[in-house]
Amino acid sequence: MSDAAKPSMAAAAAAGAAKTAGRSGRSTELPEHLKVYKGVWVFIEHDRGQVHSVSWELMGEARKLADKLGVDVCGVLLGGPSDKLEDYAREAYVYGADHCYIMRDPVLQGYRNEPFTKGLTDLVNKYQPEILLLGATTMGRDLAGSVATTLGTGLTADCTELNIDGRALAATRPTFGGSLLCTIMTLAYRPQMATMRPRTAAMPARDESRSGDIITMELGMVETDIVTKLLAFIPDATSNNINLAYADIIVTAGKGLKNADNCKLVWDLARVLGAEVGATRAVTQAGWLEAERQVGQTGKTVRPKLYIAAGVSGAIQHRVGMEASDVIVAINTDPNAPIFDFAHHGIVGNAMQVLPVLTAAFRSHLDKRIRKVA
């Protein structure tokens, strides 16, 4: 949506969308030729032999939307000769897809904007889905923005909730740095496009009994058509591979830790729990922890089983990135800190004092259990 939709936003909030749209002279009616657009599509993102989990999370969401609309769910797979697209399609059925579109071409080996934009745009124009969902990853956002512009349709980024209102997609996302949520709709254009960040939606249950069919389409490009060349892929060193989004337990450092040295206390607890270390924006901006560790609106969305926030006030920008965690624990000196409004367990106290004791308690408790297992 809506980088510049602010002026309309206040009006929309006050008056409701239909009226606002009506006043502006903008059509909110779906033109006749777009009414044939049917079905919910998920772009299945894969790279170097791995499907990104966000694609399956989206498949679960797509299934729910399609069931409300009474239409089918389709997975879209673009790739090169050595990509196991048929295997990925079988996985897609298990997670809820009814059909898969496969486009295989040597120029689609490794992601590049140009051929992927053409491929996905051609598929949409030929098979006409009403909704197209992509992960809000570096690949998904690059591709979604390009496809939406090429098709001249609406795209809503980083949705936290997808629903159906009437027959249209109601895509809810944080706005103004997470201070407010807004619901965006694309009424007079198709397909309705949206991206969702990894871990925003839960992984759907697997249903091994499900299967589906494959529809193939040719890309019709040759390497000499494509200007941009992929020279190399340099994987991140495993030592600094921070997998915050998919961590089971996260211990997060906030500004309340006062300085970089005190972040050591968070690391100590994380080590005992086998957890990842997260950070608030203030902490990464101060350089106490790496930018990749930032949780929140401008950082990562996480949904661990346990989230321990130490010295975190719980500003809305942070909250939107972690409130889906199963259990939230907060340690803060201020009993009125907003984090206690959405944490499950709170300790009012100094994190520098509490963390070492909590670390010792977990260490002693878990050590006993581990010895029992051994």
Added chain:
Amino acid sequence: MHIVVCIKQVPDSAQIRVHPVTNTIMRQGVPAIVNPYDLFALEEALRLKDKFGGRVTMLCMGPPQAEDALRKCISFGATDAILVTDRAFAGADTLATSYALTAAIRKIHAEQAVDLVFTGKQTIDGDTAQVGPGIAKRLGWNLLTYVSKINEVDLDGGTLTVERRAEGGVQRLQTKLPSLITMLEGTNEMRFATMDDMLRAARVPVRKWSKDDAGIEDITKIGLKGSPTIVSKVFAPKARSQRAEMQEVGDGIDVNDVCLNLLQKIFTTHPTLEQETVERLSA
């Protein structure tokens, strides 16, 4: 070398508050700043200008007061600035915004050929990351998003090699000029403004283009009319129905007891967590 850097003036989102009763944004006293992500794009453009010579033209779409943001960029060393401003742009979503900016870039390109367009990776108010790709597609130029490093620019050969952030690694890509780059954050550090540039920023004229000046003929493509997305509802996030179960550390309270109690509560609330943690640590 001629580089265009697109910026946006945004409210400092860290200072935005929502009115507790009306659920509207309280803009009063919230400073307008250059979108912080755009500064990484500007610094990278200035480095190329230092190396190859030429000019850096700033471009912004926004209300008249966005001129301040453009002057700020000139103080860092940009050559000149254009503000595309017109009431007809009001209510533009990312599709309509990229249309207007593309028209302006075409106009700039006609005055003096543009080699590179830079944008930030996204804004801090909209967070969509869609305008950069939108402009590249409309111009038909090569798109390079989330660039972490510019390895090589060969002006004579018209080629460009960059590193682009991907999931789990970086792609090294080679492409041709002209291209559009969206710059990743944290990739460089903005220089200090020199006294000369600060003085220049105060007096250099910022060109203001209306939609007609920018060469926009089709008014159905701009503003609210040109925006497929409709904001149907704005609301505050729901509060959780229950506040946290609180324990206090203080005089006469043993921190040990509080922590042991917390540990028990965590493992009770999430029955499988303890076993899973033990298994993970044993593996």
